[in-house]
Amino acid sequence: MSPEKDFDPSDRDGLIIQYTPLIKFIANRIAIRLPPHIDINDLISSGVLGLIDAIGKYDPSREAQFKTYAEFRIRGAMLDELRSMDWVPRSVRQRSNKIENALARLEQELGRPAEDDEVAESLGLEVGEFQDMVSRSAGMAILSLDEVIDYSGEGEGGRTILDTLSGLEDDDPQAKHAFEELKHLLAQAIDALPERERLVLSLYYHEEMSMKEIGQVMEVTESRVSQIHSKAVARIKGRLRIMVGEKQ
Numbered sequence: 001m002s003p004e005k006d007f008d009p010s011d012r013d014g015l016i017i018q019y020t021p022l023i024k025f026i027a028n029r030i031a032i033r034l035p036p037h038i039d040i041n042d043l044i045s046s047g048v049l050g051l052i053d054a055i056g057k058y059d060p061s062r063e064a065q066f067k068t069y070a071e072f073r074i075r076g077a078m079l080d081e082l083r084s085m086d087w088v089p090r091s092v093r094q095r096s097n098k099i100e101n102a103l104a105r106l107e108q109e110l111g112r113p114a115e116d117d118e119v120a121e122s123l124g125l126e127v128g129e130f131q132d133m134v135s136r137s138a139g140m141a142i143l144s145l146d147e148v149i150d151y152s153g154e155g156e157g158g159r160t161i162l163d164t165l166s167g168l169e170d171d172d173p174q175a176k177h178a179f180e181e182l183k184h185l186l187a188q189a190i191d192a193l194p195e196r197e198r199l200v201l202s203l204y205y206h207e208e209m210s211m212k213e214i215g216q217v218m219e220v221t222e223s224r225v226s227q228i229h230s231k232a233v234a235r236i237k238g239r240l241r242i243m244v245g246e247k248q
Contacts, residue, residue, distance in 0.1 A: 007066045009055050023047035043078045050077025096137040104238030113194050138230040189239040197232035
């Protein structure tokens with residue numbers, strides 16, 4: 001493959017100027033789901049560092065376009081910044097884990113995605129209480145790619161989705177195999193989602209629509225879209241944990 005046009009690693013300042021709108025766009029999308037005390041300028045600064053990292057490590061001979069690679073690096077740098085802040089309270093993390101575990105367990109038992117009333121009952125909650133629990137855990141969805149999916153049951157550690165994707169930097173056949181396996185697992189997990197949840201993910205991530213715009217399309221409130229999105233991410237994470245465990 002010939003080197004990508006318009007990519008000149010020696011013109012770092014020019015590339016930073018060219019991709020600054022992309023950095024701001026990604027930062028704004030992430031900031032929408034964060035508490036107000038998080039300064040978006042911190043995300044933008046970390047995004048610039050991610051872009052600089054991408055410029056230094058991008059290999060034009062690979063199949064990925066620079067814009068695609070840069071988006072991954074920029075977003076990853078912003079998520080690293082958020083993780084270093086430890087901005088998600090322990091209680092929110094615990095709620096999120098309860099939801100993911102309940103969804104995954106019921107899916108195994110039922111052989112299909114669990115309904116809200118079924119999950120609520122398994123958690124000893126009313127349906128409204130469960131839905132409120134999902135809403136209050138919404139912020140965790142933003143870090144979904146940075147969560148461990150390969151638990152050893154012995155404290156922290158294990159493979160994350162981002163770890164697997166990061167392995168693509170190296171000319172390592174094992175990393176490439178792991179990436180292909182992860183793509184297959186993700187596709188399986190997404191295919192198993194209820195139709196409305198797949199639609200929200202598609203509109204949000206592929207069509208790049210805002211939660212408000214998706215709500216207008218689906219004729220539901222913005223908060224309901226956020227809830228559906230969070231539940232979809234929780235299902236995917238729970239299912240990935242199961243599938244990764246089965247392959248070990």
